[in-house]
Every structure is written in structure tokens, then in C-alpha cells.
Amino acid sequence: MRRFVVLGHRATTSPEFSLDDLSGATGRLDILLRCINSSFFLSHSIRKDVEIHLILQGPPSPTKTIRFVGSELKYLNPDERSTAALIRSSLSQRAEGEKKTSPGIYMSSRKYSDVISLLAKDSQIYYLKEQGHDVRRLPSFEQDITFVLGDDRDLTPEEEQVLFEYDPIEVSLGPESLHADHCITIVHNELDRRLEKN
Ligand SMILES: C[S@@+](CC[C@H](N)C(=O)[O-])C[C@H]1O[C@@H](n2cnc3c(N)ncnc32)[C@H](O)[C@@H]1O
Structure with missing residues (x-):
């Protein structure tokens, strides 16, 4: 998922x-x-x-x-x-x-911290962030994965702190700062291509 x-x-x-x-x-x-x-x-x-x-x-x-x-x-x-x-x-x-x-x-009425805590129980958390590890260099992705991203604003330091409790992998989709919906399309594309290879 x-x-x-x-x-x-x-x-x-x-x-x-x-x-x-x-x-x-x-x-x-x-x-x-x-x-x-x-x-x-x-x-x-x-x-x-x-x-x-x-x-x-x-x-x-x-x-x-x-x-x-x-x-x-x-x-x-x-x-x-x-x-x-x-x-x-x-x-x-x-x-x-x-x-x-x-x-x-x-x-x-679940808060962000509740949502992350629930999802982290059965999926690896990835934090989409411009300065993260290049997605193309990540060796593999788990079957159950969660990607967290901001809207037109980045996560606040407090929101990042919540995420860091769950050891997220920080992932960059490229050098430019992208719109949130475009990030989702790129993530799908990266994962689709990896599935195709397997
Ligand atoms: C429109 S951006 C937020 C503001 C943007 N960081 C800026 O400086 O204008 C929306 C979200 O998409 C994600 N994002 C944007 N570009 C990215 C990239 N190159 N790699 C990974 N995530 C990205 C981040 O989670 C970001 O918070």
C-alpha cells in the first residue's frame, strides 16, 4: 500500500x-x-x-x-x-x-501526530524534502510505505519533530522545489518503474 x-x-x-x-x-x-x-x-x-x-x-x-x-x-x-x-x-x-x-x-478529528503514529505501526515513513536523499539512489522501497509532504508550505519545525520520532527516510525528488501534487506523481512514477523491473 x-x-x-x-x-x-x-x-x-x-x-x-x-x-x-x-x-x-x-x-x-x-x-x-x-x-x-x-x-x-x-x-x-x-x-x-x-x-x-x-x-x-x-x-x-x-x-x-x-x-x-x-x-x-x-x-x-x-x-x-x-x-x-x-x-x-x-x-x-x-x-x-x-x-x-x-x-x-x-x-x-485525528491530529497529524495521531495519524503518523498509526501509520508508522505498519509502514516505513518517508519524508519528502528537497534536501533529502536522491530518490533514484535509494536501493529499495518496502511494500507498505507512507510519504509525508507539505502543501504550499513546508512542515514546521514542530511537525518535523513529530516525524523524526519515527526515523523517517528523507527523500528528494530532484533539485527543484515542486508542487505537492507533482511530487505525488513523481513518487508513483518512481515506484511504478521499480515494480516493472521486478
Ligand atoms: C510547494 S512545496 C512547499 C514549499 C517549498 N518548499 C518552497 O520552498 O517553496 C510542497 C512540499 O512538496 C515537497 N517537495 C517539494 N519539492 C520537493 C523535492 N524536490 N523533493 C522532495 N520533496 C519536495 C515538500 O514536502 C514540500 O513541503
Whole structure:
């Protein structure tokens, strides 16, 4: 299973947002929507072996975590507006623990540190960071892996500290600073190529 955790540093936790202004008043929810697309969409199908955890840390009631599970997704389309509507519907529901809000979509009030702690139990954590080890020089990847990345902002020193408790491998995807969704596409491509060779 490939997992991605994207920190939405100021992404809205309110369902009261307009689908006509996804990059403005939503705290850059548009970035997270593009990350969903990069995580799941192939030309003619959806990647089943993928999960993405979006950590929404903006006002008014942080934290909300929305988890998308590729093997269960039913109503995901490539247009970001319809995915934003699914997120809006999730945020309008009350969750005790983690609640399924649509096929393959789960919402909880789990904080970033809780999410990482859960994922680190059964997967190696990779921290996507410009200054990390070149992805092309890493000898191998485990079957169950989690990649953590920022939205349009890097992880704060406090968020990095949480991650460092789990001995992450810091990975660079190249010399340029990339958009978060592009990072996900490149990670998939690197892993796909390695699978092809095996
Ligand atoms: C748009 S970047 C964040 C801001 C960016 N670091 C800057 O200086 O403008 C989003 C996230 O993608 C990841 N990222 C971007 N470029 C990367 C690269 N070359 N290698 C690995 N991760 C990268 C990092 O996790 C980063 O926090």
C-alpha cells in the first residue's frame, strides 16, 4: 500500500465554502484536491493500492483528517469541484472516531501526530524534502510505505519533530522545489518503474 499524508496548514475545517472559490477562502484546499487527483487517477482507472490522508489544520475547528481509500472509492471524478463537494459533505458531518462519509472517504478529528503514529505501526515513513536523499539512489522501497509532504508550505519545525520520532527516510525528488501534487506523481512514477523491473 502506498500512502500519502499531506499537511493542509491552513485548509478550512468548515463546510461553509464556495465551490467557485477553491483557491481563495478555503486555505488552499485546491492544492489538496490536486493531490487527490495525483494520488489516484491513471488514464483509464483508479489506483486501488493507494490511500491519502489530508490533514486540515485551518479554522474554525482544527484538526480534521480526511482519508481517501483507493480500493473503496466510488464517486471520485477528476474534476476538482466535485471532489471539493465530497470534502464539504464530509466536513458537514459529526464524527466520533473515524466516520465513513462516502464510499472510500473517511473523516475524523485525528491530529497529524495521531495519524503518523498509526501509520508508522505498519509502514516505513518517508519524508519528502528537497534536501533529502536522491530518490533514484535509494536501493529499495518496502511494500507498505507512507510519504509525508507539505502543501504550499513546508512542515514546521514542530511537525518535523513529530516525524523524526519515527526515523523517517528523507527523500528528494530532484533539485527543484515542486508542487505537492507533482511530487505525488513523481513518487508513483518512481515506484511504478521499480515494480516493472521486478
Ligand atoms: C510547494 S512545496 C512547499 C514549499 C517549498 N518548499 C518552497 O520552498 O517553496 C510542497 C512540499 O512538496 C515537497 N517537495 C517539494 N519539492 C520537493 C523535492 N524536490 N523533493 C522532495 N520533496 C519536495 C515538500 O514536502 C514540500 O513541503
